[in-house]
Amino acid sequence: EAGVVQSxxxxxxxxxxxxxxxxxxxxxxxxxxxxRQNLGQGPELLIRYENEEAVDxxxxxxxxxxxxxxxxxxxxxxxxPAELGDSAVYLCASSSAxxxxxxxxxxxxxxxxxx
Amino acid sequence: AQRVTQPEKLLxxxxxxxxxxxxxxxxxxxxxxxxxVQYSRQRLQLLLRHISRESIKGFTADLNKxxxxxxxxxxxxxxxxxxxxxxxxxxxxxxxxxxxxxxxxxP
Numbered sequence: 001e002a003g004v005v006q007s008x009x010x011x012x013x014x015x016x017x018x019x020x021x022x023x024x025x026x027x028x029x030x031x032x033x034x035x036r037q038n039l040g041q042g043p044e045l046l047i048r049y050e051n052e053e054a055v056d057x058x059x060x061x062x063x064x065x066x067x068x069x070x071x072x073x074x075x076x077x078x079x080x081p082a083e084l085g086d087s088a089v090y091l092c093a094s095s096s097a098x099x100x101x102x103x104x105x106x107x108x109x110x111x112x113x114x115x
Numbered sequence: 116a117q118r119v120t121q122p123e124k125l126l127x128x129x130x131x132x133x134x135x136x137x138x139x140x141x142x143x144x145x146x147x148x149x150x151x152v153q154y155s156r157q158r159l160q161l162l163l164r165h166i167s168r169e170s171i172k173g174f175t176a177d178l179n180k181x182x183x184x185x186x187x188x189x190x191x192x193x194x195x196x197x198x199x200x201x202x203x204x205x206x207x208x209x210x211x212x213x214x215x216x217x218x219x220x221x222p
């Protein structure tokens with residue numbers, strides 16, 4: 001079992017450029033989360049999916065961030081255009097069901113640097 | 116406002132000493148509480164959750180609703196416990212993490 005897979009692991013871009021992150025959750029996991037983790041902080045939830053439906057995207061900056069989870073499996077998170085303040089680690093996690101007590105399994109993260 | 120506070124960014128103890136990592140929360144309702152851990156060069160992973168009332172790797176955590184705390188404790192720290200620890204809260208439609216505490220266990 002590979003666990004949650006994320007790519008790329010590292011990305012360096014110049015400001016105003018677009019960037020996309022990809023996540024493949026654990027097989028059979030219906031719930032998928034995207035988090036942003038700034039340096040010295042804990043993960044901050046951006047969006048949560050139940051299958052292909054975004055059930056919580058209140059923290060997603062919708063002017064520049066977008067996400068999709070077609071067919072309820074893989075997901076992509078996009079930033080367009082990127083700003084300096086977007087430099088962070090972007091984490092994807094999945095869980096088997098959308099219950100609050102469920103264990104979340106995290107991917108290795110994508111470290112984004114915006115120059 | 117819903118919040119998770121870990122007052123100590125850094126905590127250092129000697130091997131064999133007791134350790135307590137503090138976590139306080141603010142939530143209007145009945146949250147689910149967790150401790151997640153990240154060892155060096157590894158992924159963030161669940162350590163334990165209050166609903167299970169279990170001890171994992173010698174760690175325990177008790178939910179104190181009166182003090183709104185969920186402190187993580189271990190009576191005898193080991194060097195392999197050195198890691199970053201995050202307290203997390205799952206609400207009805209919300210998931211929040213504290214800023215984390217870096218625990219270092221010295222030999």
